[in-house]
Amino acid sequence: MKIIDLMTFGALVALGAPFAAAQNPLVQTKYTADPAPMVYNDTIYLYTTHDEDDAEGFKMLDWLLYTSTDMVNWTDRGAVASLKDFKWIDKDNGAWAEQVIERNGKFYMYCPIHGNGIGVLVADSPYGPFKDPIGKSLVWQKEHWNDIDPTVFIDDDGQAYMYWGNPDLYYVKLNEDMISYSGDIVKLPHIEDYQEGPWFYKRNGHYYLAFASTCCPEGIGYAMSDSPTGPWEYKGHIMDHTQRTRGNHPGIIDYKGKSYVFGLNYDLLRIETDKHKERRSVSAAEMHYNPDGTIKEVPYWKDNVLEQIEFFNPYRRVEAETMAWGYGLKTAPLADGGICVNNIDNGETLTLRGVDFGKKGAKNFKAATRNAKQGAVIEVRLDSDKGPVVATLPLKSSADFSLSECKVKGAKGVHDVVFCFKGDGDNLFEWDYWQFN
Structure with a gap:
């Protein structure tokens, strides 16, 4: 860490x-x-x-x-x-x-x-x-x-x-x-x-x-x-x-x-x-x-303050290497030509700014990960790494990228989204993409 x-x-x-x-x-x-x-x-x-x-x-x-x-x-x-x-x-x-x-x-x-x-x-x-x-x-x-x-x-x-x-x-x-x-x-x-x-x-x-x-x-x-x-x-x-x-x-x-x-x-x-x-x-x-x-x-x-000029749509496949802030994380190429996020350690975060969940809000969250350590979790918070938790996603342990999914509660309107990574030590998993529904 x-x-x-x-x-x-x-x-x-x-x-x-x-x-x-x-x-x-x-x-x-x-x-x-x-x-x-x-x-x-x-x-x-x-x-x-x-x-x-x-x-x-x-x-x-x-x-x-x-x-x-x-x-x-x-x-x-x-x-x-x-x-x-x-x-x-x-x-x-x-x-x-x-x-x-x-x-x-x-x-x-x-x-x-x-x-x-x-x-x-x-x-x-x-x-x-x-x-x-x-x-x-x-x-x-x-x-x-x-x-x-x-x-x-x-x-x-x-x-x-x-x-x-x-x-x-x-x-x-x-x-x-x-x-x-x-x-x-x-x-x-x-x-x-x-x-x-x-x-x-x-x-x-x-x-x-x-x-x-x-x-x-x-x-x-x-x-x-x-x-x-x-x-x-x-x-x-x-x-x-x-x-x-x-x-x-x-x-x-x-x-x-x-x-x-x-x-x-x-x-x-x-x-x-x-x-x-x-x-x-x-x-x-x-x-x-x-x-x-x-x-x-x-x-x-x-x-300077760099203003966001349009809100971010979470209701689509979003590559995990999309971020506003991800200090400490790394990215690496995949065999199929894509990119994944790696070097993910316990306590680190990845932030997106100005995510628009709409009036009805999100119901589900899914993420494609691989090589997850036992007990590794993505915690989804709003506005900061101390903000309200709207989803907690335990990750499947798989050598190939596989989807894990969980319920979402309380994600409505426009917020910064902070993905908080929890688990035992360093290199918790590799992350390909995510999506809210």
């Missing part, structure tokens, strides 16, 4: 654990960085890099995907690509900041291969599988190692652009096939406070280039232009430099009438240690524009 002392409890409250109002970082089961959100078919697809649990420096082997429709409950979709997908390189580390964009029903992932330029993968689905269509780098300026952090945008006239670079900034015009380019690589004049991690987009006729601002610590700066190729005018910070984090890396979207900035921090790591290690976590905050298109500065992640 992982022990949480009073100091850690305070850190969790500050981070936005279920007993606090905020909701950051977005993912707690893995270390995630370099957020690249994409809105497609009314869903946010959040692609991230992945810092390994034992990383001291940068140890990054693959790219992950999480999805949400409400900004606070996120479903782990697993690793969608890795360095192994580029057969023309021999690297076991260096899966740095990527971005995915859709065009004509295909999804293009632009990936830096540090020291080998920028590669591109393509898939027929945002979930992958992503494959290498060209078998070589898309861009590689061999005279330096600046070719990292690609960001791609398709303008209203159909012309696509890719920006990238640390510490210098470059762009090319991509062809319609999105896997080749025309013309020269253009190096732009230095933008004040620019360091790395550009994010290129357009909104209400203005072109924006957000970026990680000068290290260290990094903030999130931005520049604006009337043209997709500049000149770029520095406008200030979206989030100022702060000693509370070392790095940052922006991703920006509009979704369901609101604007959001995503970035990274070391807040989850700080629960465990104050020593610096490259184990980062993605966070998000609502962002607001002024009438002239400039951006209002956003407070540091932990000083």
Whole structure:
């Protein structure tokens, strides 16, 4: 059992654990960085890099995907690509900041291969599988190692652009096939406070280039232009430099009438240690524009409250790896391509926010689990881990996933749902999915 002392409890409250109002970082089961959100078919697809649990420096082997429709409950979709997908390189580390964009029903992932330029993968689905269509780098300026952090945008006239670079900034015009380019690589004049991690987009006729601002610590700066190729005018910070984090890396979207900035921090790591290690976590905050298109500065992640933008429906199969908060838990791939929650210890919890049971309420609860220890139980509580118990589910002991079911009493209206895990010791069971009826 992982022990949480009073100091850690305070850190969790500050981070936005279920007993606090905020909701950051977005993912707690893995270390995630370099957020690249994409809105497609009314869903946010959040692609991230992945810092390994034992990383001291940068140890990054693959790219992950999480999805949400409400900004606070996120479903782990697993690793969608890795360095192994580029057969023309021999690297076991260096899966740095990527971005995915859709065009004509295909999804293009632009990936830096540090020291080998920028590669591109393509898939027929945002979930992958992503494959290498060209078998070589898309861009590689061999005279330096600046070719990292690609960001791609398709303008209203159909012309696509890719920006990238640390510490210098470059762009090319991509062809319609999105896997080749025309013309020269253009190096732009230095933008004040620019360091790395550009994010290129357009909104209400203005072109924006957000970026990680000068290290260290990094903030999130931005520049604006009337043209997709500049000149770029520095406008200030979206989030100022702060000693509370070392790095940052922006991703920006509009979704369901609101604007959001995503970035990274070391807040989850700080629960465990104050020593610096490259184990980062993605966070998000609502962002607001002024009438002239400039951006209002956003407070540091932990000083924000991320509001849920629609209630969560429990009356369907819900993958167990969907959560607002699950610190201490882990997720793992299944043989059928799915994901399960594991590393479930006595006393730990998994929380979903804003679950709508309706006026009639739920009558039954079922969960698919395997390898349950004798006496392992899922206790369902409302609003907090001290809230009223509405269901107690003893789990069947089975080597294969099997359903256990119990009655529910008192689950009506909208509540946070906290699944509390009870049993003897650690690794109580593995959890595939659940559903209320």
